Structures are given as structure tokens and as C-alpha cells.
Amino acid sequence: MDSTPNRRRVSLPGPAVSTDWLASRIGAPGLVVLDGSWYLPGSGRDASQEYLQRRIPGAGFFDIDRCSDPEAPLPHTIPTPEHFRGCAEEAGVSDDSAVVVYDGSGVNLSACRVWWTFRYFGLDSVAVLDGGLQRWVASGHSTASGTPMRTLEAPAPFTPAPRPHLIRDVDQVLGAIGAADTQIVDMRPSGRFAGTAPEPREGLRGGHVPGSRNIPYTSLVDPKTGLSVGKAALARLIADAGVDPAMQLVGTCGSGTSACAFAWRMACSGYPDVAIYDGSWSEWGGRTDLPVDTGPPDAPTA
Numbered sequence: 001m002d003s004t005p006n007r008r009r010v011s012l013p014g015p016a017v018s019t020d021w022l023a024s025r026i027g028a029p030g031l032v033v034l035d036g037s038w039y040l041p042g043s044g045r046d047a048s049q050e051y052l053q054r055r056i057p058g059a060g061f062f063d064i065d066r067c068s069d070p071e072a073p074l075p076h077t078i079p080t081p082e083h084f085r086g087c088a089e090e091a092g093v094s095d096d097s098a099v100v101v102y103d104g105s106g107v108n109l110s111a112c113r114v115w116w117t118f119r120y121f122g123l124d125s126v127a128v129l130d131g132g133l134q135r136w137v138a139s140g141h142s143t144a145s146g147t148p149m150r151t152l153e154a155p156a157p158f159t160p161a162p163r164p165h166l167i168r169d170v171d172q173v174l175g176a177i178g179a180a181d182t183q184i185v186d187m188r189p190s191g192r193f194a195g196t197a198p199e200p201r202e203g204l205r206g207g208h209v210p211g212s213r214n215i216p217y218t219s220l221v222d223p224k225t226g227l228s229v230g231k232a233a234l235a236r237l238i239a240d241a242g243v244d245p246a247m248q249l250v251g252t253c254g255s256g257t258s259a260c261a262f263a264w265r266m267a268c269s270g271y272p273d274v275a276i277y278d279g280s281w282s283e284w285g286g287r288t289d290l291p292v293d294t295g296p297p298d299a300p301t302a
Helices: 019-023 047-053 081-090 111-120 132-138 170-176 190-194 231-240 259-268 280-284
Strands: 031-035 098-102 126-129 182-186 248-252 275-277
Touching (some): 098 111, 111 126, 170 275
């Protein structure tokens, strides 16, 4: 009999898991399932209420806003290790956990931010449920509703170990413009990238970081299935966008959320070290001292 209660007993197959894989392991010792849903301002959706209405059985709710830096002026700023430790332990995640995150967007929008944040703080045993809640329901798996029962068990410790190579600040992004070994990849819709469509947050300029490439995050998902596109389709997307996966890639978006969908999809294809510009357009577009380009991406250089 195993007398070590905290030893991890679930081995994740990689950064992504399928609904069938998860359904066969629900309730397994050491497996933590988290609903990481979050929606853009003005979407009319309330992630916490939707969690109460329908969720994967046994899943906890991981509040991205609350588990960001509460003192930062920008949305979704990475928190201090101490703040994140509290969020992780409250969610039942310890150093020995295997974590599966999903969301209800249908396009793997915010679950990837939770995945990336756990990776940034040193946890490798974390994966995204490909297709999320939509795929779970379409596959015929059961759901739960109502207020979940709280556990009285003391949380096992989670030890944050930040990985600085997975994050970039505004000065590093400014310095990366025109760099021979770095590319900035913007995951916002093409209209917002070009500056022809409004930003969902008031007071931001339109356009993009000069020299950046554009791959809208919705293009990473097959609209018919809600599943992420395969490796061949991803290769075509990044080639068409002028992205070189051999370079150091820095993902950006509106507030550092959908950029993580790119980092996750690249990790699934063997490129685990895509960095995230945490301030993203909420910071860059809100400052008048930073350069901005509008229109489509520059033509790739030979």
C-alpha cells in the first residue's frame, strides 16, 4: 500500500489532454481540474456564474483576475510568488499535483493563461483540456452545477519557482523591435492589430508594436470541432504570418491572456519557451511614448 499521500499519481501526456483522457481519470489522486474561464470586457458573460451553472464534475474555479497582481494598474499582471502561492493552494494545487485547466470559450481562450501562469511559477505537470467545456459536453460527458462543497482539508504546499525567460516587460519588448533573433507575435484579431477596429478597453491607441506579426488566436482552433488545429495547420499559419519558430518568440495580445494560447499551442508542437509580454496592448497602447504601427504586418524580410 502506498503510504505517501502527496505523491503524484497521474502522469499527463503533454501540454494538452483530450476529453476522453480526462473523463477516464476524474477523481484520480493528485489530479486537480480547474475552470479557468475569463471573458473580454463587454462580452456579457460572467465566468463565475457560468461555473456555478455548469462545470466538469469536481472542478474548482480559478479566478484569473483575483489571481493577478492586485496592486498593478494593468489587467492580468503576473502576481508576486506569495500571492500566487495562496491562489494555487486555495485551488488545491500542490507541488505534487497534476493540473488540467479548461474554459468555456470554445476557443481555448483563457485556460491557456492559467496553464502559462503555473508554468511560469515552475509547475510542469499542467495541461489544457483541448476544446474545453464545449468539447466536454459535445462528447457526452456529465456536468455538475450549484455551489461546490468546500474541503476542510489543509492545502498541501505549493512552492513558486518563477521562470524569468517566460516573461517580458515593456523595455524588453521595446528593445526587441528589429532584433535579428526575436519576433513579436500579436494574437489580437486582425482589425485591432491594424488599428481599424476599436479596442475593448477605453483609452487605448489602435495598431501594433512595430515589426510584429499577427496570428489571431481564434485561428488556432478548428471552428467545427473547437479543438486546436493540428501541427501541419499550425505550421501553415505561422509560415503565412512570417513567423520563424526557430527565433525567440514573444506573444502579445490585449491583456496577456490570448497570447498564452499561442504559447500553449507552440508548446504542443515542441516549442515550450514562447515568452509573454505581460503588459500587452493594455500597456503599450495606453502609452504615448511608445512607437505604434497601423495597417497589416510588414512584409517579411528575406
